Amino acid sequence: MNKITSDSRELVRQIYQWITGKKSILLLTHQRADGDAFGSIFAMSHCLNDMGISAFPYVTENVPDRYESFVPKDTLIGKQVDFNSFDGVMCLDCANKKRIDIPNNTTFSDLPLLCCNIDHHIDNSKYGEINYIDDKCSATTEILSIMIKELSLPCSPECATALLLGIITDTGGYRFNNTTAQTLNIASWLMDKKGDHDQIIAEMYYNESIHMLKFQAKLFDEIHFAFDNRLAYFLITDELLDRHGVVSEDAEDVVDIARAIKGVEMICRIQETEEGMRYSLRSMNPAIPIIEIAHQLGGGGHEMAAGALQKNITIEKAEDLLLTYVGECIAHHGNS
Secondary structure, eight states: OOOOOHHHHHHHHHHHHHHHTOSEEEEEOBSSOOHHHHHHHHHHHHHHHHTTOEEEEEESSOOOGGGGGGOOTTOEESOOOOGGGOSEEEEESOSSGGGBOOGGGOOGGGOOSOEEEEEOOTTOOOOSSEEEEOTTSSSHHHHHHHHHHHHTOOOOHHHHHHHHHHHHHHTTTTTSTTOOHHHHHHHHHHHHTTOOHHHHHHHHHSOOOHHHHHHHHHHHHTOEEETTTTEEEEEEOHHHHHHHTOOGGGGGGGGGGGGGSTTOOEEEEEEEOSSSEEEEEEESOTTSOTHHHHHHTTOEEOSSEEEEEEOSOOHHHHHHHHHHHHHHHHHHHTTO
16 A cells, blocks of 8 residues: 555544544435445444444435445434534545535534544535545545554454445446556455455446346437537436336446447436436546536536536436537547
């Protein structure tokens, strides 16, 4: 594993002091959690509890089936939470306070707890009392792994598995270009710590239901292309999900299955949700930072993987906005 920088070492020291001054910590992540989000809060739950600090991961929505086997027993799922029973909150893998999945329909400004913010998104707004942001890491779980190793914190097999879960999912099984030598070194270290690589691969990539595969086949049958096939995008409606018996959370990762199409440089999933039209964006061309499009749509993320939410618009309008902003992005960055 690469050596930690002096600046990062100082942040890690501050976080350690912050953690060890607490008796009970609430662990939060972003809304509509993904593998790195789940892995981050689950891993810190194991680590902190093994340090003698009570720690409770919280998510509002039910955990998708593929992640169920990784959920710690003390996870709070959709429950009312007594904030008075905690003396701090760790917000993990969440770029801004508006996206934090907070209990009791509470906003961040009304959250009566001091916050430690650890994240790898380039546009993190540094909303915490302490902020450890490293956009060079493939996943927030990669940052946490570095921190745990540097401080010699407890890393049980369950903790190592949760950390490995986040790294594997955010790198697409080490296929995406955010995978670095450091990422692979950390994954190796976590496997040495008995992180269950085989379980993660089986649950994430070899566990699709028949109705989900039929849903994916339907999506590919109706895939849209634009800009000489440089952009591929899916339109997912509630009716389509219902017809195939697929819940909204299980459609999150379909954007990545179009990466295999030769010549495609950008991918988008536009999905109808209760909150509005949700965009999930990917770029395979480093010359086209997809985060610029996400920012125009009111979202954010990484240069090559980002997302956004547009409220009170139709799916047709959502499609028009996508095509407009992708066209502007291509024009601005040329034909690189």
